[in-house]
Amino acid sequence: MRGMNDLLPGQSSVWQYFESQVATLMQRYGYDEIRTPVLEQTALFCRSIGEVTDIVEKEMYTFEDRNGDSLTLRPEGTASTVRAAMEHGLLHNQTQRLWYTGPMFRHERPQKGRYRQFHQVGVETYGLEGPDIDAEVILLSARLWKQLGLYEHVTLELNSLGSNEARAAYRDKLVAYFEAHHEVLDEDSRRRLTSNPLRILDSKNPAMADMLADAPRLMDHIDDESRQHFEALTARLDAAGIQYVINPRLVRGLDYYCRTVFEWTTSALGSQGTVCAGGRYDGLVEQLGGKPTPAVGFAMGIERLILLLETLDIVPDEARAPLDVYVLGMDASTDGSAMHLAEQLRDAAPELRVQLHCGGGNFKNRMKKADRSDARLALILGENEQASGQVAIKFLRDERSQQIIAQQDLAAALKSLLAEQTP
Ligand code: ATP
Ligand code: MG
Numbered sequence: 001m002r003g004m005n006d007l008l009p010g011q012s013s014v015w016q017y018f019e020s021q022v023a024t025l026m027q028r029y030g031y032d033e034i035r036t037p038v039l040e041q042t043a044l045f046c047r048s049i050g051e052v053t054d055i056v057e058k059e060m061y062t063f064e065d066r067n068g069d070s071l072t073l074r075p076e077g078t079a080s081t082v083r084a085a086m087e088h089g090l091l092h093n094q095t096q097r098l099w100y101t102g103p104m105f106r107h108e109r110p111q112k113g114r115y116r117q118f119h120q121v122g123v124e125t126y127g128l129e130g131p132d133i134d135a136e137v138i139l140l141s142a143r144l145w146k147q148l149g150l151y152e153h154v155t156l157e158l159n160s161l162g163s164n165e166a167r168a169a170y171r172d173k174l175v176a177y178f179e180a181h182h183e184v185l186d187e188d189s190r191r192r193l194t195s196n197p198l199r200i201l202d203s204k205n206p207a208m209a210d211m212l213a214d215a216p217r218l219m220d221h222i223d224d225e226s227r228q229h230f231e232a233l234t235a236r237l238d239a240a241g242i243q244y245v246i247n248p249r250l251v252r253g254l255d256y257y258c259r260t261v262f263e264w265t266t267s268a269l270g271s272q273g274t275v276c277a278g279g280r281y282d283g284l285v286e287q288l289g290g291k292p293t294p295a296v297g298f299a300m301g302i303e304r305l306i307l308l309l310e311t312l313d314i315v316p317d318e319a320r321a322p323l324d325v326y327v328l329g330m331d332a333s334t335d336g337s338a339m340h341l342a343e344q345l346r347d348a349a350p351e352l353r354v355q356l357h358c359g360g361g362n363f364k365n366r367m368k369k370a371d372r373s374d375a376r377l378a379l380i381l382g383e384n385e386q387a388s389g390q391v392a393i394k395f396l397r398d399e400r401s402q403q404i405i406a407q408q409d410l411a412a413a414l415k416s417l418l419a420e421q422t423p
Pocket of ligand 2: 054
């Protein structure tokens with residue numbers, strides 16, 4: 001199906017590498033994973049994301065189930081997380097630091113970095129109103145980029161949307177400005193003028209660039225408290241040595257943000273350059289029927305990050321999960337012993353990737369399979385070795401003569417051979 005990808009062998013190991021880096025990092029910061037269903041009541045997304053956003057207006061996969069209930073495949077993870085946290089009482093007089101990962105669905109025009117089923121890792125925190133938690137989630141993401149070798153290739157963009165009241169006042173000023181420049185507005189922007197004028201600031205239309213550059217800046221209209229919050233956040237980032245650029249036109253596409261918004265962007269992926277985006281959404285829990293609860297979060301697009309790793313060619317060889325050894329009997333008479341040997345090896349050296357030859361065949365055939373596997377060594381068991389408790393080690397990738405060693409020394413021998421072979 002268009003925009004929905006199969007993840008094939010070879011690619012999936014890179015995903016596993018990425019996912020394990022994420023899971024470990026979240027543990028190290030004391031974040032707990034939450035898993036919610038991919039389906040929710042449609043109303044949840046309309047009420048949280050906002051009726052006049054791209055997502056709700058045109059991107060949701062919505063259908064009626066057999067009971068006539070309107071359901072939607074989640075287009076993002078924040079609404080579901082808030083719903084689940086409220087439903088299970090996770091927000092009663094306590095703070096939460098949560099993370100999730102999984103597929104999201106948006107009916108968009110598929111292109112590089114933009115799909116209809118895509119995957120996000122997200123972080124959501126609740127009950128913390130100070131700028132320290134804004135800084136923490138940004139530091140957490142920065143650490144991930146460093147671990148993956150991406151930090152030099154991404155830019156942190158920051159803005160403050162101010163309080164809801166300050167933003168409403170600014171909105172009026174902005175609409176007046178846009179109305180004075182009505183002739184420059186494209187069709188999309190004219191439509192948004194009444195529904196969501198802040199989003200016009202986000203427009204990439206070059207014909208509007210000059211006009212937008214001179215538009216009133218949200219940052220100049222935010223309330224004092226939001227300004228202090230923002231200054232405290234940037235002070236934390238400065239102290240941590242995290243560089244950023246303030247982008248006064250960064251507004252984000254979803255309705256629920258206030259105060260801090262941020263994006264990590266890259267120039268290496270063309271126009272799909274945002275790899276992670278988030279901010280503060282203090283009003284959302286209340287809007288969905290809970291008690292007022294401050295909240296900060298972000299979501300990153302896994303496909304774009306993997307594309308970036310591949311484009312920059314910085315996926316470690318280890319992440320491609322090559323086999324270490326391919327174990328084969330010389331013929332049917334040693335197949336049973338070969339299987340036994342492979343199992344013993346898995347007991348003795350759990351870190352090794354061991355594949356056993358299955359499917360019979362003559363010796364030539366078996367060796368061909370060993371060569372075609374990406375293993376570095378083949379372990380060959382003939383009748384002689386079987387009888388003497390030995391095994392032959394053949395080097396599949398180097399010009400090096402075969403060795404015969406005792407099976408009981410095998411695990412230790414392989415460890416040192418594989419270590420010395422590492423490029
Ligand atoms: P964009 O401006 O690229 O449409 P967005 O503002 O709609 O992004 P968010 O809803 O903030 O994106 O989602 C967070 C991240 O998820 C994005 O920065 C991006 O990395 C990823 N993402 C969003 N939509 C898609 C998609 N259709 N395909 C792949 N990744 C996506
Ligand atoms: Mg979008």
